[in-house]
Amino acid sequence: MMWRWWREVKALLAAPRRVWRESLLTRTVVVTTVLSGMAVTVIGGYMSLTIQSSLFNSRLDQVISESVRTSTQLQALFDNSVTPAGTIDVETANSSAQTAIRTNQSVAGSGGFAILRTPGQITLQTMTSTSTSGLDLSVLSTSLRQAVVQAPESLHHQSVGLSVDGQVVPAVVTASVIQVPTAGQYELYLIYDLSDVQATLTLVQQTLIAGSLLLVLTISLVTWLVVRLAIRPVKVAANTAERLSQGYLEERIEEGGEDVIAVLARSFNKMADSMQGQIVRLARLSKLQQRFVSDVSHELRTPLTTIRLAANVLSQKRDQLDPESARSLELLETQIERFEVMLTDLLEMSRYDAGAVEIDRDEVNVVELVQDCLDQLAPLAEQKGSLLLLEVLGGYGDVDADARRLRRIVLNFVGNAIDHGESKPIVAFVDSNEHCVAIAIRDWGVGMSEQEASRVFDRFWRADPSRQRTTGGTGLGLAIAQEDALVHGGKIDVWSEQGAGTCFRVTLPRAEGGSIEHSPLGLPPETDLVDATGAFVEPETPEVATT
Amino acid sequence: MSATILVVDDDLALAEMISIMLRGEGFVTHHAADGPLALDQLESINPDLVLLDVMLPGMDGMDVCARIRDVSGVPIIMLTAKSDSTDVVRGLENGADDYVVKPFNPKELVARIRARLRPTSDAQASLICIADIEIDVPGHEVRRSGSRINLTPLEFQLLLTLALKPHQVFTREALLEQVWGYQYKADTRLVNVHVQRLRSKIEIDPDNPVIVETIRGVGYRSGKAVASGEGVTPAE
Numbered sequence: 193m194m195w196r197w198w199r200e201v202k203a204l205l206a207a208p209r210r211v212w213r214e215s216l217l218t219r220t221v222v223v224t225t226v227l228s229g230m231a232v233t234v235i236g237g238y239m240s241l242t243i244q245s246s247l248f249n250s251r252l253d254q255v256i257s258e259s260v261r262t263s264t265q266l267q268a269l270f271d272n273s274v275t276p277a278g279t280i281d282v283e284t285a286n287s288s289a290q291t292a293i294r295t296n297q298s299v300a301g302s303g304g305f306a307i308l309r310t311p312g313q314i315t316l317q318t319m320t321s322t323s324t325s326g327l328d329l330s331v332l333s334t335s336l337r338q339a340v341v342q343a344p345e346s347l348h349h350q351s352v353g354l355s356v357d358g359q360v361v362p363a364v365v366t367a368s369v370i371q372v373p374t375a376g377q378y379e380l381y382l383i384y385d386l387s388d389v390q391a392t393l394t395l396v397q398q399t400l401i402a403g404s405l406l407l408v409l410t411i412s413l414v415t416w417l418v419v420r421l422a423i424r425p426v427k428v429a430a431n432t433a434e435r436l437s438q439g440y441l442e443e444r445i446e447e448g449g450e451d452v453i454a455v456l457a458r459s460f461n462k463m464a465d466s467m468q469g470q471i472v473r474l475a476r477l478s479k480l481q482q483r484f485v486s487d488v489s490h491e492l493r494t495p496l497t498t499i500r501l502a503a504n505v506l507s508q509k510r511d512q513l514d515p516e517s518a519r520s521l522e523l524l525e526t527q528i529e530r531f532e533v534m535l536t537d538l539l540e541m542s543r544y545d546a547g548a549v550e551i552d553r554d555e556v557n558v559v560e561l562v563q564d565c566l567d568q569l570a571p572l573a574e575q576k577g578s579l580l581l582l583e584v585l586g587g588y589g590d591v592d593a594d595a596r597r598l599r600r601i602v603l604n605f606v607g608n609a610i611d612h613g614e615s616k617p618i619v620a621f622v623d624s625n626e627h628c629v630a631i632a633i634r635d636w637g638v639g640m641s642e643q644e645a646s647r648v649f650d651r652f653w654r655a656d657p658s659r660q661r662t663t664g665g666t667g668l669g670l671a672i673a674q675e676d677a678l679v680h681g682g683k684i685d686v687w688s689e690q691g692a693g694t695c696f697r698v699t700l701p702r703a704e705g706g707s708i709e710h711s712p713l714g715l716p717p718e719t720d721l722v723d724a725t726g727a728f729v730e731p732e733t734p735e736v737a738t739t
Numbered sequence: 740m741s742a743t744i745l746v747v748d749d750d751l752a753l754a755e756m757i758s759i760m761l762r763g764e765g766f767v768t769h770h771a772a773d774g775p776l777a778l779d780q781l782e783s784i785n786p787d788l789v790l791l792d793v794m795l796p797g798m799d800g801m802d803v804c805a806r807i808r809d810v811s812g813v814p815i816i817m818l819t820a821k822s823d824s825t826d827v828v829r830g831l832e833n834g835a836d837d838y839v840v841k842p843f844n845p846k847e848l849v850a851r852i853r854a855r856l857r858p859t860s861d862a863q864a865s866l867i868c869i870a871d872i873e874i875d876v877p878g879h880e881v882r883r884s885g886s887r888i889n890l891t892p893l894e895f896q897l898l899l900t901l902a903l904k905p906h907q908v909f910t911r912e913a914l915l916e917q918v919w920g921y922q923y924k925a926d927t928r929l930v931n932v933h934v935q936r937l938r939s940k941i942e943i944d945p946d947n948p949v950i951v952e953t954i955r956g957v958g959y960r961s962g963k964a965v966a967s968g969e970g971v972t973p974a975e
Contacts, residue, residue, distance in 0.1 A: 490794075490820035494750050497842035501756040504845040505763060532842055555956075 217419050224415040225408060232404040240397050247389050252349065252364060255384045259366035260347055262296045263380055270372050282319035282375045290322060293382070306332065306381040307370070310341055315376035324383075328355060332381055336367050340379050344369035354385060361387040425453040429460055441468040482546035489539040496535070500528050530666075537668040541651070544675040551679050553704065555590040556598060558629050562620050565602040569610060577615035578635075579728055580606070581721050586712060587624035587631075592703040597676040601684075604669040605633035605696045612694065613637040616726035619719055623712040624702070628682070630713040632697035636726025640688040648686055649674045673698070682708055687715045693726065742856050743767045745786035747777040747803065748818065749796050757790065757848075764849050774798030778806055781813070788855055790848075792818045793830055801833050808834030812891035814855035818843075831932035836893040837919060838929075854920025855893070867902045870949045870962045872941055874902055881941065893918070894937045901951060901961035910958040934959060 211218050266289050273285035286307070293305050304324030323329060331352045339348050347368045354363035364384045372378050428445055435443040444464060445457040503525050510518055543549050559582075566580045573580045602620075609618045613635035621632040640648070647653050652667035670684075677684045682700035695716035699708045723729055744766050748754040751772070758768040769784050771777035774795055781789070789807060793800035804815055817830045817838040827838055836855055839848055867874040872883045879895060881888045890898065897918050901909060909917075911927040919929060934953075938945040950962045 493820040493841040494753055498750070498753045498756045500842050501753075501760050501845055505756075505760055508763070528842075 217416065217423060220419045221412055221416050225412040228411040229408045232408055236400045236404045240393075240400055243396050244393050247393055248386075251384075251386060251389050255364050255366060255382075256347060256349060258296065258384075259349070259368060259382050262293060262382060263347065263368040263370065265292055265296070266380060267370050270370060274373050280373050280375075282317060282372060285372070286319050286322060304383045306379075306383075308332075308337075308379045308381065309375075310369070310377040310379055313376040316374045319372055319375040319378065321378075323381075327383070331363070331383065332365060332367075336365065337379065340367040340369055344377065352383075354383065356385070356387070361385060362390050363387075425456060429456060432460070432464075436464055436467070441471060478546060482542055482548065485542035486539060489535050489542070492535055496528065496531060500532075503528060534666045534668075537666045537672060540672055541668055541675075544672070544679075549675070549679055551594040551597065553592050553594055556593045556595045557590050558587045558593075558598070558624070558631060559584050559622050561595060561599055562602055562622055562631055565599060565606055566620060569603065569606050572607075573610050573618065576610050576613070578610055578613045579617040581617055581619045581728075583619055583621050583717075583719055583721060585621065585623035585717075587622040587629045589624070591624075591629050591700065593680055593700055594676075597680070598700070601673045601676050601698050602631060602633070604673045605631075605698075607669070608696070609633050609635035609637070609694070612639075614726075616693075617722050617728045619721055621713055621717045621719070623717075625710065625712040626702075627706050627710070628699050628701050628708045628712065630697055630699040630711045632695055632713045632715070632717050634693060634695040634716045634719070634722075636693040636722060639690045639693050641690055642688075645686050645688040645694075649684075681705065685711070685715055741765050741767050742787040742852075743769065743784060744852065745769050745771060745777065745780055745784065745789045747771045747774075747789060747795070747800075748792040749773060749794075750792070760845050761849075761852075766852070774800075774803040774806070777803055781807060781811060786813060788814045788816065788852060790816050790818060790852075791835070793826065794820065801829055804830060804833040804835050808891070812889070814892060816848075816851055816855065827926070828928060828932060831929065832936070834891070834936075836891070836933075850920065850922075857920065867899075869902055869905075871943075872950060874899060883941075888940055890937070890940060893933065894940065897933055897937055898941070898951070898961075901959060905961050905963065908954045908957050908960045914958070930959075 212222075269289055269292060270280075270285050273282075273288075274280045289307065290305075304327040306321070306323035306327060306329065307319075308321045308323070308329075309318065331354060333350060333352070336348060336350045347366055349364055349366045352363050352365050353360040363386055366382045366384070368380050370378045370380050425445075432443050432445050441464075444461045447454055447457045447461065503521065506513075506521055507525065510521065513521065563582060566582060570580055606618065606620065614637040616636040618633065618635045621630075621634065623630055649670050651671045654667060674684050677698050677700065680700045681704065682698060685697045685699070686694070687697075688694040693716075697711060697713055697715050697717075699711040699713075701708050721729055744761055746754050746757050746761075746768055748757070748770075749772050754770050754772070758770060761768050769780055769786065771780050774797055777789070777791070780786075791800055791804060791807075793804075795803065798806075800817065804817070807813065807815060814837075815835045817827075817835040818841060819826055819830065819838055820841045821827070830838060837851055839851055865876055867876065872881055872888070874881050876899065879892075881890055881895065881898065897914065900914065900917050911930040914930050915921040915925050915927065919925070934951055935945075938948050938951055941950050942948045948962075952960050952962060954960055
């Protein structure tokens with residue numbers, strides 16, 4: 193439940209989060225708005241509080257002074273009401289006191305008054321406690337009443353909430369003590385309604401809030417405008433950089449003005465200029481070198497053709513030559529062959545180096561292709577005493593590949609295996625899975641050390657210079673094979689152990705862009721056809737083809 | 740009668756060596772060192788086949804090839820040092836029938852030459868109709884509503900091979916073997932380019948061919964053949 197809810201919230205938040213991450217403008221405006229909002233809130237709050245307290249205090253001062261005056265006046269009034277006979281009509285004095293209070297209070301809006309007898313007195317007579325009609329005496333708190341009794345000489349005041357027409361308005365109650373002759377001590381409570389102060393405060397606060405909102409909005413707007421203005425050149429620079437990276441080397445930023453943006457534009461353009469220069473120069477160099485290698489190879493081909501034709505013509509008269517001349521002619525012919533292979537390999541390598549290789553994909557049946565390669569090299573293998581075996585575990589279906597290059601890879605592997613196989617059997621494996629197809633060629637020959645095996649793809653590298661070479665490889669074969677595999681999106685792996693043999697395995701995706709993570713064949717693959725010593729074991733299944 | 744071959748190559752040593760080799764095979768050879776000379780000799784000696792180096796000084800081999808095609812259907816085999824796609828395809832598009840890459844095997848070159856000099860067909864049929872064109876086999880002519888369409892011998896051979904077996908789809912490899920005389924796998928671009936050239940000559944709308952149809956992933960097939968009054972007897 194919790195998870196689901198969390199996921200939904202996350203999903204809902206995904207879009208805003210993306211905008212947040214992607215838009216500097218949004219981020220800046222939001223941050224500015226939040227921060228300025230916070231600042232304005234603090235300042236506004238402080239201002240509001242200050243205004244509130246100063247309004248209240250000035251009003252309180254007024255209230256207090258008025259109360260003191262009223263209180264003094266009443267005390268005088270009661271004192272003066274005593275007749276020379278020493279009697280007093282307290283009720284008459286009381287009513288004139290009320291009139292006096294009303295007169296005083298009418299100046300600034302009032303919430304009423306109360307004259308209450310301090311309880312617990314025994315006097316000659318009592319005066320009736322009075323209060324404004326409708327005044328809820330509960331506003332006069334016990335604490336206030338006690339405070340008045342305890343310190344009758346000073347004026348007390350307390351803020352209270354006053355109920356007026358069902359609404360609670362702020363008010364101040366002042367309390368003082370009046371000594372009524374013969375009737376004892378009375379407490380005078382004057383209630384001052386502060387709703388006018390509250391109204392002023394509310395107005396001030398409303399103005400403050402409205403002003404703050406407007407201010408924040410203005411700040412946000414200004415930020416938005418400024419950021420947009422500042423971002424625009426950055427955006428232009430970003431777009432231009434993008435175009436440059438796509439290969440449009442002519443792309444530049446418009447330069448204008450003298451400000452920092454213009455400096456950015458100029459520096460950017462300068463960078464683009466120098467980059468373009470470098471790229472063009474390197475491209476030209478690379479092209480020149482490629483042209484050179486290619487031209488040399490081609491130029492060599494014409495004389496080579498002539499030499500070859502000449503050797504061929506001589507060869508037809510071989511029987512008229514003495515043995516030494518005949519052998520020389522033979523050597524000449526094989527070396528012409530080797531020269532030619534070298535030229536072809538060099539040219540192919542230079543094409544790969546120049547990145548000028550295009551592969552010609554077609555439906556290829558890997559099993560047939562490997563069988564073809566084995567057939568082609570069977571005479572050579574026979575000459576060396578090696579038995580060529582094919583073990584097909586899968587891969588009957590067609591794959592999308594360049595047959596010529598794939599054939600070249602396999603021929604190279606098999607050729608190497610024959611060269612170094614020490615006349616032991618050689619097994620070609622083919623297998624596939626849903627993503628890729630693999631071919632492995634295993635021999636049980638001399639093998640290589642780990643260090644040697646790591647260098648087999650190096651150009652012109654040979655495992656052992658003293659080792660006998662029969663196929664007259666150019667030293668580029670495996671380097672080209674590796675490029676051939678790479679250009680298919682595939683790879684070549686090698687396993688080798690001194691004295692136990694070597695296995696080369698190529699893994700290719702079934703179609704362009706496929707994955708080759710798991711090769712269908714082991715390295716080296718298991719087989720029942722050959723035992724550990726490299727001896728051929730007669731198979732029981734008739735499908736295995738021997739060539 | 741031995742066939743006459745014109746060798747066009749600016750490399751004198753190679754040209755001489757090719758001539759020696761070809762004479763050894765029983766051909767008569769002539770040599771031209773550049774394009775203009777080759778065009779002159781084409782008229783004067785009327786060779787049965789031209790061996791043309793694509794890298795010539797002055798007039799480029801491609802241009803020479805196109806110029807020869809303008810005036811003659813003589814088989815042209817290009818000699819090229821570059822097997823890169825663009826060069827070969829350009830040469831074929833300019834009208835070369837076939838190509839060999841230097842340094843070539845002499846036997847290979849001779850085989851290519853003989854394939855091009857071979858009598859074009861031993862077909863029994865005399866007149867074959869496909870769509871709206873008719874093929875006059877003994878007369879080596881292709882006509883559309885009476886007017887003659889100029890085809891090179893190779894193009895004629897290609898069309899005839901397809902037309903003789905109207906229901907059969909030919910793979911490119913099969914055509915290479917039957918028309919070009921290749922015994923092993925060769926460059927199928929030869930077929931593609933020549934089919935395009937053939938179509939541009941015989942099809943009314945080469946983009947929507949009805950005479951030589953493409954069967955995707957397999958090869959080519961001739962359009963529906965219509966038997967003439969004399970009857971069609973496809974060759975074995």
